[in-house]
Amino acid sequence: xxxxxxxxxxxxxxxxxxxxxxxxxxxxxxxxxxxxxxxxxxxxxxxxxxxxxxxxxxxxxxxxxxxxxxxxxxxxxxxxxxxxxxxxxxxxxxxxxxxxxxxxxxxxxxxxxxxxxxxxxxxxxxxxxxxxxxxxxxxxxxxxxxxxxxxxxxxxxxxxxxxxxxxxxxxxxxxxxxxxxxxxxxxxxxxxxxxxxxxxxxxxxxxxxxxxxxxxxxxxxxxxxxxxxxxxxxxxxxxxxxxxxxxxxxxxxxxxxxxxxxxxxxxxxxxxxxxxxxxxxxxxxxx
Numbered sequence: 001x002x003x004x005x006x007x008x009x010x011x012x013x014x015x016x017x018x019x020x021x022x023x024x025x026x027x028x029x030x031x032x033x034x035x036x037x038x039x040x041x042x043x044x045x046x047x048x049x050x051x052x053x054x055x056x057x058x059x060x061x062x063x064x065x066x067x068x069x070x071x072x073x074x075x076x077x078x079x080x081x082x083x084x085x086x087x088x089x090x091x092x093x094x095x096x097x098x099x100x101x102x103x104x105x106x107x108x109x110x111x112x113x114x115x116x117x118x119x120x121x122x123x124x125x126x127x128x129x130x131x132x133x134x135x136x137x138x139x140x141x142x143x144x145x146x147x148x149x150x151x152x153x154x155x156x157x158x159x160x161x162x163x164x165x166x167x168x169x170x171x172x173x174x175x176x177x178x179x180x181x182x183x184x185x186x187x188x189x190x191x192x193x194x195x196x197x198x199x200x201x202x203x204x205x206x207x208x209x210x211x212x213x214x215x216x217x218x219x220x221x222x223x224x225x226x227x228x229x230x231x232x233x234x235x236x237x238x239x240x241x242x243x244x245x246x247x248x249x250x251x252x253x254x255x256x257x258x259x260x261x262x263x264x265x266x267x268x269x270x271x272x273x274x275x276x277x278x279x280x281x282x283x284x285x286x287x
Contacts, residue, residue, distance in 0.1 A: 069207075081165060088152035091159075117141050183217060184263065189255020192248050196241070206260045213237070216256050223253040 035041055082090050089111070092098050098106025117124070125137035132139040183205050184190060193199065193206075201213030208215035221229065227249050233239035242249060 079165070081160065084153070087156040088149045091152040091156035114145065183260035187255060187260075187263075189251050190260065192244060192252045193255065196244060196252070198241075201237075206256075217259045219256060219259070221257065223250070223257045226253040226256050 081087075089106075092110065093103070093106045095106070096102070098110065121138055121141065124141075125135050127135060129135055185205075193202075194204075202208055202216050203213075206216040219226070229237070230242040230249060230252065231239065233241065242252070244252075
């Protein structure tokens with residue numbers, strides 16, 4: 001800069017000279033339009049949340065979850081049913097084009113296309129319009145997905161045998177549970193019971209396996225009838241299920257006839273005989 005030359009400053013009038021602090025105004029400056037977050041707004045949030053929580057707890061107490069009996073991995077006849085929000089996929093996998101050799105189509109490809117369309121939705125229809133009629137791609141995909149889900153869920157519910165499901169998942173009462181607990185799994189008859197594959201249809205504690213086979217801890221058949229059933233079958237049970245010796249058949253029949261507790265049953269029979277003998281002696285003494 002040469003001597004004698006003055007310096008000039010040029011300003012931009014579009015930039016405001018004053019600086020305002022970035023502090024929100026007090027809510028009192030907007031009467032009737034806002035309120036303090038604490039405690040006014042937060043208290044309302046807590047009250048609404050408490051109402052919903054109490055209502056949900058009352059609903060769980062009034063309608064508890066439908067529990068079934070304890071899971072048995074040996075129960076080959078048990079047919080599981082997924083929760084209601086997966087029934088549409090459960091029904092989809094029943095169709096020929098989505099099951100068997102085509103399971104990949106029903107389990108991977110079709111769900112993959114559905115989730116892929118959901119991920120690509122922002123790019124498939126990114127128009128500024130908000131009405132559903134003005135967004136055909138997004139609206140069409142959503143309507144198609146809802147109709148397919150509702151239809152498949154309804155089909156699954158309609159074709160499911162709810163009576164058989166209730167029977168296979170029925171829980172044992174206290175007396176039946178006590179009888180199952182008394183089953184002697186160390187007895188010789190139980191070893192034959194397991195070796196012959198009876199566990200697959202009648203359970204590892206003689207508790208039954210739903211539609212596959214009835215419970216055996218409280219059978220009304222005697223040993224001879226049980227031997228005949230094991231050889232010749234009964235109802236849906238085919239003949240020739242037992243392939244052991246006659247001695248093993250006798251042991252197995254006695255074991256099942258005693259409800260899986262031959263020693264306890266013998267003790268009860270002895271007590272009954274002693275009781276009947278005492279009654280007989282008392283009757284003779286009175287005479």
